[in-house]
Amino acid sequence: MHPDKALFFTEDRILLISDLHLGKAQHFRKHGVPIPLGVADKNFSRLQALCDLFEPDRIIFLGDLFHSEANHSIERFGGFRQNNPQPCQLVMGNHDFYDQQTYDLLELECIPQIEYRNMLLVHDAAEINKDESRHIVSGHVHPAVRLKSSSRNSLRLAAFIFGESHSYIPAFGDFTGMHVMKTKDTDRVFAIAQDQVVAL
């Protein structure tokens, strides 16, 4: 686990990232909300930093790669692909509705779900059959947890949540919001505290 909201499978050198929502800033801007250009840049520079660090053999995006309609971030992503030519897969999410041509151009293999070891990697766990026996790993919900102290202090932090049958990956993109999840005692929860991943 990396505190920049990414999961890296060391054995097969796979980098797993969920919910980038690239271009969300531009989407807002188009609707009259100014967001400085820096925000989008940060997403790309963070992504590049992760690739430099791990040098993955394969990158899996767990859905919601681009936020909405065609914009500038496609080209930026094209640039990213040129620098990082390893195989890249996109598990299709609710925001991923470009035409196949675009994805082909970006050399992105689009698939509804990926089987990896004993796991099933999907974007939204809600769309999976209840009697699925494999362990489900999903994004989509932008998981976070709320922490409380006895003196009523509270914190909300993005988190990795590993359950018995389901696991949730935090959202990578800036400006994407978080959703506080109810956790079970059996869940293993890792919160992201600035530049560290903390086991809870």
Place this chain on the structure above:
Amino acid sequence: MQSSIGIQRLEAWYAERDWKVFPFQRKAWMAYRTGEHGLINAPTGSGKTYAAIGGAISLGLERDLDKGLKVLWITPLRALSKEISLSCSRMVEELDLDWKVGVRTGDTSTKDRQKQFTSPPQILVTTPESIHVILASGKQDKLFGNLEAIIVDEWHDLVGSKRGVQVQLAISRMRRLSPQLRIWGISATIGNMDQATEALFGESYSQGQWKLIQSSKRKEIVIETLMPDKIDDMPWAGHLGLKLIDLLEPIIEDNQSILLFTNTRGQCEIWYQAILHHYPDLAGIMAMHHGSMSREMREWVEEELYHGRLKLVCCTSSLDLGVDFRPVEAVVQVGSPKGVSRLIQRAGRSGHRPGAVSKIYFLPTHALEMVEAAALREAIEQGTLETQVPHIRSFDVLIQYLNTLAVGGGFRQNEIYQEIQQTFCYESIDLDEWTWALEFLQHGGPGLQAYDEYARLFYHDGVYRIRDKRLALRHKLSIGTITSEAALNVKYTNGKKLGTVEEFFISQLNVGDNFWFAGQPLELVSVRGPDAFVKKSRKQKGKTPAWLGGRVPLSSSLAHYLRKKLFESAAGLREGPEMSAITGLFDLQSEISHLPADNEFLVEYIRSEEGYHLLMYPFEGRSVHEGMSTILANRISKHMPISFTMAMNDYGFELLSDKEIPVDKLINHELFDPRGIEDDILNSMNMTELARRRFRDIAKISGLIFTGFPGREKKERHLQSSSELLFDVFKEYDPDNWLFKQSYEELLTFQLEEERLRNTLRRIQDLEIVLTEPRRFTPLSFPIVVDRLREGMSTERLLDRIDKMTLA
């Protein structure tokens, strides 16, 4: 002196009706006739309308008729505009004057509005917003060219708001369009009458070209506190007061018509249900009135009240102003009104017959509120009233105004600059600031210059104009300074509107859930866009909506008398029914802690299973306590890494930590040093957050965010994130932006009341600090400790904080 014909006819008209012309009315007429500006200081229902309009009508009776708009009457409430126009029409018609009286508000049809341009009425009753819409029409020069007077009604209500600034701007423009313009105001008494007068007259104030006209009437007010037989039954904390509902019985029996005021809309809903449950006979002759109910429903309630068909109405500040309800015989105030003027205003809703006493029953919601009742009584005896601080340097309203002028045919910058410098609000705007505003409208400033939609004006041939029609339309739809919380319309499935609730309340409900609104159980059917559709429900259960921003802080004037009462009590002087009633509570406070005297400042340090509670009691009202708790938390945390949550009420505040606080070392006068509080305020995270929230209104008013076309309003959550992003953009790229800075200035002046905060710290410097460590919660601390609405602050490392926490 021989009266003129006009005045003689007015007097004859009064005589026909067996009315007497009050001296202040005659004085007002005469001053008007000689072309002076004037301020009529008179309470509602004293004949102020005729005092203000009589002069103009007497002139109309004498002169040849040159048609055109003569008098512009500005009122803060649409509901009042009807009443005013009826009064004026009556005088005009019965005196056979060939004048028309028109009304122009947001409700006026497009057809009628057009007609007002082609054949204008001689008297036009309108609102501050509507005038600005006229200024954006491009036809303002013709309409206002013959204007003789502008009369601003209920100035005491407008002066402290941005609508007051809009009025000042409108006046500054019309003085140019019609140089002989008289400016008249009508105002109830407030604590800073001089300042309010100056705000109305602007530059003419210091030149002395105005008259103050006072009616001699003063009403007697009696406050009776409703107390249970056994005072020990009173809860130590709480804000509902339902425990004392039995005490209403004799009041309901003895009076024909009663108004029951609550401080919040949620409380109003709850009391309505409770009363109906307790006194089922009232079904059908009881109603509710608050600002989130639809206008139709409110108007119906007002109508019924006016005709004496309602026995009891649960209401909020929505009935503070406005139409007189003569049938009302008694007024009940639930919970402290937190201000002297508010209590007087509400008490004045009863006893309308001349010379009658206004009686108000005060129903305390917890034991300590009895002290407030005693304080209110003394404050009224001493004639103390609250001040209404006028806004100054409101750049958001200025930006909106310049945009308005640009839409309405364009403006020349030196002309307008000269005009606004004559207003109270903008007299200190220098040329640099003015140039900034023009630049900002043209290019968006350093933060927004990349985006076309923020370049709104263009400059050509000496005139600033709006860039395109789309921007003009957008602007016309967003004129105004009243901003509301995220609201959803509550509608029956047939489309009939019941009112509004806040988005966050509906978001807690599922389709099929029940909730109460305007006293009716409703079932949520669906939520579509800005509408929540409901149907009537038979179930008598459900949630009651809460509206944000309910709690009013204790006013400075009342706080003064509250402290006086407490100090008297510490000195053993417990006069009056309320103070003698809660003697037991004070004795307990002295026994387990301390009751501060007038030369003491009490600090309590209490340990509980929740942690370490540090409590302080400045008795200055929650807004001051909010700022003060942040400052102290910030100062203490400089000594050690520590996390706090803060809670406050009108008496004091609490810092709660899971770490022991070295009180012996820290609690001294230095901690309360009034110097350097700006840094403490600016350095604290909470302040940025509060300023960011404050910025929402500023962004809306200055047109940086657009709430959407009618029927296609944008989601509040969307707007909220937009304004927050704008705030962050300015913070990073354009920190000198005046709109950005304004959010901090407003926060300091209006929310944290910086001046009062500073004075409080100064006051504490002269007091002896008394630190006690009680073993249990005291009567003073309990209501604060149980408050769950808390702000947090921390200087601990994130990892250390996480260490001490568990998953919620």
